[in-house]
Amino acid sequence: MAVPTDEEVVKLPPPRLIGKMSxxxxxxxxASVREFSREPLSVSDISQLLWSAQGVTRxxxxxxAPSAGALYPLEIYIVLPHGVFRYDVRHHxxxxxxxxxxxxxxxxxxxGQGCVRQAPSVLVIAAVYERTASKYGSRAERYVKIEVGHAAQNVLLAAVSLGLVSVPVGAFQDQRVKEVLNLPANQEPLYLLPVGYPAKNGKP
Ligand SMILES: Cc1cc2nc3c(=O)[nH]c(=O)nc-3n(C[C@H](O)[C@H](O)[C@H](O)COP(=O)(O)O)c2cc1C
Incomplete structure (x- = not known):
């Protein structure tokens, strides 16, 4: 089942805690894969990917993903062909x-990267630096960027275990991404993760 086109809130199925791959x-x-089939991700795939990025485990x-001082500065969005959705961590x-x-x-x-245009979904990891700076001051910048790497790697590995492919994308114009996604002023986009099923025979 794909994400419904008309709903404001989509409750995700609980994450599966046992997978098919070690x-x-x-x-x-x-491996970074930049070509995707057009097949949309299922709600279940999206649930697993978002939970891998920032799901609650305790x-x-x-x-x-670990977080300096458990201050959790990251916000995750998923861009789909019919809209942009924010991951509500607490309510999954x-x-x-x-x-x-x-x-x-x-x-x-x-x-203009084709992998972003072609993917059926793009996870966006943004950060609110103040959350971490409130405790760690100027050290926050380092901590937040480390945390983005933790979350992104979780997603990349979860994608593999679901039979999906992805590529981490760091080359983008920050302000343009902020405008396109209408991010709040205090959220900085740090990473884009286009995710989808592999292109059949290497062709989209
Ligand atoms: C911080 C970072 C930024 C990256 N940005 C891009 C990007 O903008 N576009 C892209 O196609 N690949 C990007 N990559 C993916 C690298 O090109 C890729 O990881 C590298 O070629 C090694 O290949 P592998 O991921 O298949 O091991 C990025 C990787 C990292 C770690």
């Missing part, structure tokens, strides 16, 4: 953030 196999298979609120839900298709505009903001 961590070792996912590590060995992970009753006190700990998440799948999608909250509609924008309606309409911004994939082409997002690809333009990412220097």
């Amino acid at each position: 961590v070792e196999e996912a590590l060995a298979k992970r 009753s006190w609120g700990a998440r799948t 839900s999608l909250i509609r953030h924008l309606s309409g298709n911004v994939m082409v505009a997002l690809a333009q903001a990412a220097l």
Whole structure:
């Protein structure tokens, strides 16, 4: 089942905690892939990917990725052909953030990269630096960027274990991405992760 086109809040199915692939196999298979089939991700795939990025794993609120001082500066969005959704970590839900298709505009903001334009979904990891700076001051910049790497690697490995492919994208115009996604002023986009099923015979 794909994400419904008309709903403002989409409750995601609980993440599956047992997969078909070992961590070792996912590590060995992970590679940047930049061509995708047009097949949309299922709600279940999206649930697994978002949970891998920032899902809650402990009753006190700990998440799948570590965070300096447990201050959790990251916000995750998923860009789909019919809208942009924010991941509500606590409720494991999608909250509609924008309606309409911004994939082409997002690809333009990412220097025209075909992998962003072609993917059926793009996860965006943004950060609110103040959350970490409130405790760690000027050290926050370092910590937040380390945390983005943790979250992104979780997604890349989860994608492999789901039979999906992805590529981490850091080459984009920050301000353009912020505008295209209408991010709040205090959220900085740090990483784009186009994700989809592999192109059949290497062709989209
Ligand atoms: C911080 C960072 C930024 C990257 N940005 C891009 C990008 O903008 N576009 C792209 O196609 N690949 C990007 N990559 C992917 C690298 O090109 C890729 O990881 C590298 O060629 C090694 O290949 P592998 O990922 O298959 O091991 C980025 C990787 C990292 C770690």
